[in-house]
Structures are given as C-alpha cells and as structure tokens.
Amino acid sequence: MGAKWVLLGVLFLAFALAGDADDASVKPTVVKVVKGKKLCGKGWECKGPSEFCCNQTISDYFQTYQFENLFSKRNSPVAHATGFWDYHSFITAAAEYQPKGFGTTGGKLTGMKEVAAFLGHVGSKTSCGYGVATGGPLAWGLCYNKEMSPSSDYCDEYFKYTYPCTPGVSYFGRGAIPMYWNYNYGKTGEALKVNLLDHPEYIEQNATLAFQAAIWKWMTPAEKNLPSAHEVFVGTWKPKANDTLAKRVPGFGTTMNVLYGDDVCGKGEDEHMTNMVSHYLYYLDLMGVGREEAGPHEVLSCAEQEAFKPTSSSSS
Structure with a gap:
C-alpha cells in the first residue's frame, strides 16, 4: 500500500512539473x-x-x-x-x-x-x-553596428594622461548605443574589464559585448551627482526642486537627457528626440504593452527640459 502512495506522489509531482514547464515565468528560485x-x-x-x-x-x-x-x-x-x-x-x-x-x-x-x-x-x-x-x-533597428563614414578619429588629447589614444586607432561610433571618443572607450573598458582603449573594434566584433556596453551606460550615472537612465526611468530617482524647475521628471524623456543632454533636449520637437520616442512607442505596441502605458507628453519628451549638464560633451 505504501509503495502505491509513493508511486502516486511521484506521478503527481511529474504532472506538476510538466505544468510548470509550460509556464515560462516559472524558474527554479x-x-x-x-x-x-x-x-x-x-x-x-x-x-x-x-x-x-x-x-x-x-x-x-x-x-x-x-x-x-x-x-x-x-x-x-x-x-x-x-x-x-x-x-x-x-x-x-x-x-x-x-x-x-x-x-x-x-x-x-x-x-x-x-x-x-x-x-x-x-x-x-x-x-x-x-x-x-x-x-x-x-x-529597421539594429541595422548598423558601427559608423559607416567616420568624420574623425574621435581622439581627445585632453585625456592623454588618463585615456591616451592608441596610435592608429579610431574611436568612432560602435555598438548598440554607439560609443564615441577615447575616454568613453576607456571608461567602459575599465568597467567591463575589456581593453577597449587599445581595441575598440571588439565592440563591432561581439554582439554580447556591444549590448553589455550599452546596458552598462544605461545603468551607470555619468557622474556621482547625476542619476542613471535606469534610475530616472523606473522612478528610483526623485526630482529635486531644481529638477522640477528644469522640467525634469521620471520617465522616458529624462533618459534622453541623461544619455544625450542638450544634444537633443531643450530644443523643442527635435528630430532625433522624436525618433527615439517613436521607436519606444512602437516597441511598446509590439511587445503587447501598448503605447498608452508610456505616459503623457511631458513624461515622454525632453523638448522643454534643461539638460543636467548644459553645453553637453556627451558622446551621442
């Protein structure tokens, strides 16, 4: 009799596990x-x-x-x-x-x-x-993994003591969120423990590394007193009085401010800004979330926002 109950228990467990396997959200935790x-x-x-x-x-x-x-x-x-x-x-x-x-x-x-x-x-x-x-x-996203016709080698000699340019190497845009300039390759390489200063081409040779560099940029504040794009999007960043005056609020619009500053923000309906917003809304629809979840215009846009760091030196 005992063996029978053991067998039934095993069968029950097997059916339970089979049911879990059909649910993609169930993982060993x-x-x-x-x-x-x-x-x-x-x-x-x-x-x-x-x-x-x-x-x-x-x-x-x-x-x-x-x-x-x-x-x-x-x-x-x-x-x-x-x-x-x-x-x-x-x-x-x-x-x-x-x-x-x-x-x-x-x-x-x-x-x-x-x-x-x-x-x-x-x-x-x-x-x-x-x-x-x-x-x-x-x-047509992810059509490129590098800049096709660089206008410069993007070597900033100001950083010659911290992130010196490697002779013969060009630091043009590469990656999922394109990275430019020797100092950005240097800082990102240090964080990812990859020698990108000498070998920026690694970004265009390895898709995982290219995504990893972009996610690191998304998750990491550019400076200690600034939030990351992740923090302003998920709402763990809380605007201070000066942020409110500058019309900076948690949401997608402020991620553009963090990443690109006044290259795209505070310029009205800038073409590059509206293109990013359009991609975000399009992806929300395709993922089944719906663009109505994106929030009002002042959350989506940075058209009227003052940059966190005016006269941006961002790498966009």
Whole structure:
C-alpha cells in the first residue's frame, strides 16, 4: 500500500512539473532572507542573492519571437550588420545587470517598459530605415553596428594622461548605443574589464559585448551627482526642486537627457528626440504593452527640459 502512495506522489509531482514547464515565468528560485530582506537567485540569468531576482526575469516576458518582431529587418540583405545582432546576445548581456534591476525592477509591466525604453534608444541609434523604407522606418533597428563614414578619429588629447589614444586607432561610433571618443572607450573598458582603449573594434566584433556596453551606460550615472537612465526611468530617482524647475521628471524623456543632454533636449520637437520616442512607442505596441502605458507628453519628451549638464560633451 505504501509503495502505491509513493508511486502516486511521484506521478503527481511529474504532472506538476510538466505544468510548470509550460509556464515560462516559472524558474527554479533560491530564496534567502537576510536581515528580514528577501533575496533570490534564478540561475544564470539572474544570479542572486538579489532582491531584483525575486521578480520576473527578462526572458519570462520578452522572448525570441518578440525580439524578432522588434528588429524584423536587421538581417535584410541591405542591412549593414546582417547576422550580427541576436536575442541570445541581448539576454546574455542583460544577465549581468538583471541582479541590479535592469528589466527586473518592480513588476512585469515596469520590466517590459524598461526593456522597450532601452531598446527604443538602441533601435533609433542603429536604424537605417529612412523615408519609405520597406516595413516602415521603425522596423529597421539594429541595422548598423558601427559608423559607416567616420568624420574623425574621435581622439581627445585632453585625456592623454588618463585615456591616451592608441596610435592608429579610431574611436568612432560602435555598438548598440554607439560609443564615441577615447575616454568613453576607456571608461567602459575599465568597467567591463575589456581593453577597449587599445581595441575598440571588439565592440563591432561581439554582439554580447556591444549590448553589455550599452546596458552598462544605461545603468551607470555619468557622474556621482547625476542619476542613471535606469534610475530616472523606473522612478528610483526623485526630482529635486531644481529638477522640477528644469522640467525634469521620471520617465522616458529624462533618459534622453541623461544619455544625450542638450544634444537633443531643450530644443523643442527635435528630430532625433522624436525618433527615439517613436521607436519606444512602437516597441511598446509590439511587445503587447501598448503605447498608452508610456505616459503623457511631458513624461515622454525632453523638448522643454534643461539638460543636467548644459553645453553637453556627451558622446551621442
């Protein structure tokens, strides 16, 4: 009789596990409570212990077919980086930052919106969809992985003692959020523990590294007294009185302010700004979130915002 109940128990467990396998949001979770705080780990994609790993991971709500929908023209014969960008590279890069809150801050909706926002920047900056491009101009994100006709070697001699330019090397735009200038390659390389100052070409040779550099930029404040794009988007940054006067509010608009400053912000309906907003809204729709979740115009736009650092020296 005992053996019968053991067999039934095993069968029940097998059916339960089979049911879980059909639910992409169910993953083995290691949970710890440290000083009353719940910390989790979810395998390679969200290595704990982290409070953010107690939420859904990016692959729970953003899967391969959605990536393909967002970047449907990236492998077109006329694209300039055919075969370079893929979903696996994005998820592998994101795995390094999910324990820090990238795409895992708050609930599923906030995570999906952050991924759409980040990829909105990426899609806009790497698009070759102009005018009457087949599929519409918003379908051509991840067409590039580098600047095709550099106008400069982007070597700033001001940084010759901290990030000296390597002879014969050019620091033109490369990556998912294109990186320019020797000092940006130097700082990013230090953070990622990759020698990008001597070998900036690594960014155009490795899609995971290219995404990783862009996510690091999204997650990292440019200076100690400034927020990151991640913080202003998910709302962990709280505007001070001077921010309110400068019309800076949490949301997508202020991510552009963080990343590009007055290159695009405080200039009215600037073409580059509206292009990024359009990509973000388009991706929200394709991901099933809906653009109505993006918020009002003053949250989406930075048209009237003062830059965090006026007279920007950003690398956009």
